Amino acid sequence: MRTDDKLDQMEERPTDRVQPPPMTATRLWLFGGTLAVYLAIVIGVLTTSWLVTLDWQVMFFRPYKQWPEIHAFLDYFVVLGQRGPTAVAVAAWLGWRCWRQRNLHPLLVLGASLLLLNMTVGAAKIGMGRLGPHYATTVGASEMGLGGDIFPSGHTANAVVTWGVLAYIATTPLRRRILSVIAALGALGVGMTTVYLGTHWVSDVVLGWAAGLLVLLAMPWLEPGITWVEDRLMGIILRLWLRLRPDSLRGPLPVGMPAPAFSRQRPASEGDVLVRETIGAGTVGRTAPGRPQDGWPHHATRPYAIRSERSPAAPTGSRRPPHADRVPRTIPLSPTSGRGRNTTG
Known part of the structure; x- marks a missing residue:
């Protein structure tokens, strides 16, 4: 898991x-x-x-x-x-x-x-x-x-x-x-x-x-207090886990939600987005480099090109390297060419 x-x-x-x-x-x-x-x-x-x-x-x-x-x-x-x-x-x-x-x-x-x-x-x-x-x-x-x-x-x-x-x-x-x-x-x-x-x-x-x-x-009367303590303890546990594994929790932060500063947090730069962590009864925010609102990194969108506009995968022309003694072929060979090389005898 x-x-x-x-x-x-x-x-x-x-x-x-x-x-x-x-x-x-x-x-x-x-x-x-x-x-x-x-x-x-x-x-x-x-x-x-x-x-x-x-x-x-x-x-x-x-x-x-x-x-x-x-x-x-x-x-x-x-x-x-x-x-x-x-x-x-x-x-x-x-x-x-x-x-x-x-x-x-x-x-x-x-x-x-x-x-x-x-x-x-x-x-x-x-x-x-x-x-x-x-x-x-x-x-x-x-x-x-x-x-x-x-x-x-x-x-x-x-x-x-x-x-x-x-x-x-x-x-x-x-x-x-x-x-x-x-x-x-x-x-x-x-x-x-x-x-x-x-x-x-x-x-x-x-x-x-x-x-x-x-x-x-009498235990049902204590349930609200038990739930309150449980929420706080789970919040502490998840905060400690987040400090040890800061990339474990992901999720978009709502618009206008401030992000508390973490210790050892690098300054935010251009292209960073705010990622929130819902922990128990509170919300913790942090910045992640290059992550959009869905919380996952991906490359910037590019215009789609049709096949004729794309660059070829391989260079055009012959793949055979040039030879010094080879004469370029300009006239196609006849069907009988190649059967006999000596025509004077």
């Missing part, structure tokens, strides 16, 4: 890519219902309701002692909710998609979702300060405000967001449904694994599911 074709793909986003889900009325209702569940769980734990009683009952049950044979497997399975490994794996996959689509949208969606997740879940963890099952001090207490950082469950919320982003930016509705089911099952498994290992209360996991779902449902 030529450089020009690659740059065209970088400059123009694919038109067949399915846009992310918009903020419809259904999503608004889901967002409101999930937020209500989130607040209800927080209030239930703060008031030491039946949720706290359930947390202590499961903790005393000690699932990791009831089924020890699956402990080794679940130690590895819970990594699917750990922020570092999952973010690297998903970022590698989305980076390859960015290269194929020639845009930064998939990676920027992942970055925005993780940033929102860290801000919301991190603030809730620090603000409520709940201790985990292994560090509980008073039986039957909510263990809130004691300096902990497990409420809501970060593993669970991260599993919902990281794997849910793949469904959010899926290219077809069918893939979006399939990936949504896979992400939901994965987040459910990670949350229950933390309860099995005794690192989280049941209410931590339920609140983590709600926190992650709120981030995914």
Whole structure:
């Protein structure tokens, strides 16, 4: 593929890519219902309701002692909710998609979702300060405000967001449904694994599911900002590419459009025309020697001459070089000439 074709793909986003889900009325209702569940769980734990009683009952049950044979497997399975490994794996996959689509949208969606997740879940963890099952001090207490950082469950919320982003930016509705089911099952498994290992209360996991779902449902509100950042970053990338390969982008500049000066740009001379480069949200101009408005160099037009007026391709006359002993032939030979040279005998 030529450089020009690659740059065209970088400059123009694919038109067949399915846009992310918009903020419809259904999503608004889901967002409101999930937020209500989130607040209800927080209030239930703060008031030491039946949720706290359930947390202590499961903790005393000690699932990791009831089924020890699956402990080794679940130690590895819970990594699917750990922020570092999952973010690297998903970022590698989305980076390859960015290269194929020639845009930064998939990676920027992942970055925005993780940033929102860290801000919301991190603030809730620090603000409520709940201790985990292994560090509980008073039986039957909510263990809130004691300096902990497990409420809501970060593993669970991260599993919902990281794997849910793949469904959010899926290219077809069918893939979006399939990936949504896979992400939901994965987040459910990670949350229950933390309860099995005794690192989280049941209410931590339920609140983590709600926190992650709120981030995914709020992503359409972040799309304008993501698009704005993407345009600026693509502009920077194309500007850097243009400085390295100044002859890669071509196109006519509209009449009256000023051209910003580039560093190391030679002064314009007679016959130069202005060539524009559309980069992201801005326009960059430069001069190119001898290029007309179509952006491609060619020779000046010349009048067309008919065949009789053209100069001959070869000189006229005989191509045989002159000889000193040869007599010029002025009389054509007779048909019998050449058969016998001696006429006197």
